Amino acid sequence: MSQENQANWPLYEVFIQSKPGLAHKHVGSLHAPDAQTAIENARDVYTRRSEGTSIWVVPAEAISASSPDDAGEFFEPANDKVYRHPTFYDIPKGVKYL
Amino acid sequence: MEENQLLEKFQEKVDAEIKVEPKDWMPEKYRKTLIRQISQHAHSEVVGMLPEANWLTRAPSLRRKMILLAKIQDEAGHGLYLYSAAETLGVDRQELVEELLSGKAKYSSIFNYPTLTWADIGAVGWLVDGAAIMNQVMLTRTSYGPYSRAMVRICKEESFHQRQGFEIVATLAKGTPEQKEMAQDALNRWWWPSLMMFGPRDDNSPNTAQSMKWKIKRKTNDELREEFIDRTVQQAEAIGLTVPDKDLKWNEERGHYDHGEINWDEFYNVIQGNGPCNQERMKARRDAYDNGRWVREAAKAYAAKRAAKAA
Numbered sequence: 001m002s003q004e005n006q007a008n009w010p011l012y013e014v015f016i017q018s019k020p021g022l023a024h025k026h027v028g029s030l031h032a033p034d035a036q037t038a039i040e041n042a043r044d045v046y047t048r049r050s051e052g053t054s055i056w057v058v059p060a061e062a063i064s065a066s067s068p069d070d071a072g073e074f075f076e077p078a079n080d081k082v083y084r085h086p087t088f089y090d091i092p093k094g095v096k097y098l
Numbered sequence: 099m100e101e102n103q104l105l106e107k108f109q110e111k112v113d114a115e116i117k118v119e120p121k122d123w124m125p126e127k128y129r130k131t132l133i134r135q136i137s138q139h140a141h142s143e144v145v146g147m148l149p150e151a152n153w154l155t156r157a158p159s160l161r162r163k164m165i166l167l168a169k170i171q172d173e174a175g176h177g178l179y180l181y182s183a184a185e186t187l188g189v190d191r192q193e194l195v196e197e198l199l200s201g202k203a204k205y206s207s208i209f210n211y212p213t214l215t216w217a218d219i220g221a222v223g224w225l226v227d228g229a230a231i232m233n234q235v236m237l238t239r240t241s242y243g244p245y246s247r248a249m250v251r252i253c254k255e256e257s258f259h260q261r262q263g264f265e266i267v268a269t270l271a272k273g274t275p276e277q278k279e280m281a282q283d284a285l286n287r288w289w290w291p292s293l294m295m296f297g298p299r300d301d302n303s304p305n306t307a308q309s310m311k312w313k314i315k316r317k318t319n320d321e322l323r324e325e326f327i328d329r330t331v332q333q334a335e336a337i338g339l340t341v342p343d344k345d346l347k348w349n350e351e352r353g354h355y356d357h358g359e360i361n362w363d364e365f366y367n368v369i370q371g372n373g374p375c376n377q378e379r380m381k382a383r384r385d386a387y388d389n390g391r392w393v394r395e396a397a398k399a400y401a402a403k404r405a406a407k408a409a
């Protein structure tokens with residue numbers, strides 16, 4: 001056994017849309033020699049019970065993510081902006097459709 | 099931050115039921131425990147296909163054959179979901195596969211028992227998947243996010259596995275006297291190994307306390323085993339079979355069954371590689387790996403060709 005096989009099949013993250021109209025959602029990952037094969041294998045691994053209408057695969061190394069360590073400060077600017085939510089506003093009683 | 103502080107924060111988070119995600123800080127021991135547990139779980143799903151595959155070509159009807167094929171395919175999928183979860187902890191799938199093939203990694207001892215008759219396929223679904231489900235339902239609430247999500251998927255798929263197994267056993271149990279005897283015989287042989295699937299008794303399970311503290315596990319081995327017995331005894335009675343334990347009796351006070359002593363020597367012996375099928379199972383996995391080599395190479399060559407054409 002050696003580096004020969006899966007070892008250099010890249011890792012793909014798999015996203016599935018469960019019905020038309022919904023967003024694609026991350027479901028897991030798999031190794032495949034290329035994207036086309038990854039899609040075909042993702043169908044067998046992740047949609048055996050008609051869980052999907054569309055599949056995206058993305059090379060895992062192509063994903064950049066925010067850092068969990070800085071999540072506090074990073075998302076902080078949104079915390080004191082309550083006026084971004086409709087419940088912030090006073091509306092006189094009886095006024096509709098607002 | 100100091101290691102101590104980090105550890106404290108980690109515990110607070112776990113206590114607050116916030117899931118741990120791959121890029122979050124985690125204690126090295128938490129990571130190691132999870133890698134070991136998830137990969138063992140993955141290996142078990144994969145090796146678990148073998149005892150069932152033994153009856154694929156001899157399933158008694160096309161209906162049973164299609165069901166069994168679908169179940170086995172699900173188990174392959176479960177292995178893949180779990181390898182995928184393990185990889186989020188920074189190991190490579192290839193390493194894990196090599197650990198299985200070299201015998202370094204373990205898989206559930208239950209799969210080292212043979213499936214001698216068709217009734218065994220029923221017993222495997224009913225008892226082995228049944229026991230696995232108890233554990234997996236608990237693990238949907240494990241603290242590590244990717245493991246928990248894989249478990250949710252798996253549990254959805256498992257529910258038919260146990261029912262199809264029970265249906266096989268129930269059908270035999272109401273058949274001819276020989277068929278009923280076959281069903282009873284399968285229960286006799288699979289009962290005790292199924293109880294062993296939950297692992298050693300709590301007083302002999304040194305890692306349980308830490309795993310519970312980190313909420314990797316939510317229930318102890320004995321708790322899960324007890325739940326399984328309570329449910330399964332009733333199911334056996336419903337189809338006129340007898341659980342092979344002369345000490346089994348309902349304990350009014352505890353609200354659970356008391357059961358006879360499990361043969362732990364047998365358990366450790368099988369784990370150490372001396373079960374009836376350990377060698378056969380390992381050989382089957384190694385052969386599958388070796389015989390699949392040309393397929394993996396062909397897939398790579400085909401991908402390269404496709405890429406060259408597109409360029």
Ligand SMILES: [Fe+2]
Nearest residue numbers: 143172173176
């Ligand atoms: Fe499974």
Ligand SMILES: [Fe+2]
Nearest residue numbers: 173227256259
């Ligand atoms: Fe299963």
